[in-house]
Amino acid sequence: xxxxxxxVVPELASRxxxxxxxxxxDEALKNAAISKDDLxxxxxxxxxxxxxxxxxxxxxxxxxxxxxxxxxxxxNHMQAHILAHFIDDPKPSFPFLCLTVSGGHTQxxxxxxxxxxxxxxxxxxxxVGEAFDKxxxxxxxxxxxxPLVDKLAQEGDALRFKFxxxxxxxxxxxxxxxxxxxxxxxxxxxxxxxxFIKDNVNDICASVQYTLVRMLLQKLRxxxxxxxxxxxxxxxxxxxxxxxRNTLNEMAKKEGxxxxxPSFEYCTDNAGMIAMAAHFKYVxxxxxxxxxxxxxxxxx
Ligand code: KG4
Ligand code: ZN
Numbered sequence: 001x002x003x004x005x006x007x008v009v010p011e012l013a014s015r016x017x018x019x020x021x022x023x024x025x026d027e028a029l030k031n032a033a034i035s036k037d038d039l040x041x042x043x044x045x046x047x048x049x050x051x052x053x054x055x056x057x058x059x060x061x062x063x064x065x066x067x068x069x070x071x072x073x074x075x076n077h078m079q080a081h082i083l084a085h086f087i088d089d090p091k092p093s094f095p096f097l098c099l100t101v102s103g104g105h106t107q108x109x110x111x112x113x114x115x116x117x118x119x120x121x122x123x124x125x126x127x128v129g130e131a132f133d134k135x136x137x138x139x140x141x142x143x144x145x146x147p148l149v150d151k152l153a154q155e156g157d158a159l160r161f162k163f164x165x166x167x168x169x170x171x172x173x174x175x176x177x178x179x180x181x182x183x184x185x186x187x188x189x190x191x192x193x194x195x196f197i198k199d200n201v202n203d204i205c206a207s208v209q210y211t212l213v214r215m216l217l218q219k220l221r222x223x224x225x226x227x228x229x230x231x232x233x234x235x236x237x238x239x240x241x242x243x244x245r246n247t248l249n250e251m252a253k254k255e256g257x258x259x260x261x262p263s264f265e266y267c268t269d270n271a272g273m274i275a276m277a278a279h280f281k282y283v284x285x286x287x288x289x290x291x292x293x294x295x296x297x298x299x300x
């Protein structure tokens with residue numbers, strides 16, 4: 001549905017949550033072959049995210065916990081992306097650094113323990129996922145654009161076109177400059193050749209992806225050296241990107257890192273990661289009361 005609009009439409013997302021939440025929970029219970037009376041707690045995503053969608057989940061979880069008389073657990077979406085690393089083996093050991101890259105966030109997180117995390121660098125404007133999605137949109141590729149750019153980039157020449165890398169202070173990022181650079185670049189090229197995009201789409205995708213990945217990994221390397229940490233993880237939707245995964249593996253060899261890359265199903269948003277994060281709270285009795293409300297800009 002969102003493809004028609006080139007992005008997520010908050011109101012539509014909210015309605016889709018409303019329509020799907022009961023059948024999805026039903027099916028999850030069936031697949032797990034358990035009844036709701038077997039549940040020991042209800043976890044929900046409190047934030048960060050879109051208010052409408054969060055409200056649906058929060059209200060539903062509160063009612064279900066109340067009805068079943070079991071504890072309620074709030075989960076931070078970004079923390080959950082990181083804790084997805086504890087679903088499968090091998091698991092990172094503490095402390096580790098996690099580059100968390102999604103449609104709304106770009107952060108370098110120092111993970112000291114399951115629930116003890118510190119953001120040591122982050123984007124000051126757009127998220128890297130947005131840079132992928134907007135590039136795709138300018139190229140007329142559809143939504144979400146990240147996976148499409150990734151696919152075409154695999155057939156392209158990453159060094160064909162050069163895009164500027166924005167250098168920010170410390171461990172911070174900025175991805176709005178490259179978006180504008182791509183826009184002007186395409187505008188200029190299209191003036192000379194109407195079919196420029198069609199003729200060069202693979203090389204454009206490869207070159208933009210190359211630049212984004214370089215920006216991400218140079219800061220990650222700086223963070224690793226500064227903090228003397230060689231346990232390095234990536235998480236979030238953009239961690240599915242093949243360019244990022246390959247270049248990270250190469251950098252890991254040079255730097256002597258152990259890298260942790262989630263399997264594809266745990267990169268993009270999934271309920272498994274929310275359950276994993278909730279588990280660590282459950283064992284520490286970290287519950288919330290019925291007064292809890294959704295928090296679209298939730299911090300760690
Ligand atoms: O974590 P996620 O599923 O949702 C958010 O929490 O935002 O991340 C979605 C983002 C989108 O921007 C999407 O284009 C991007 O992850 N993405 C990718 C790839 N797969 C998903 N970006 C680049 N390459 C991919 N293979
Ligand atoms: Zn996410």
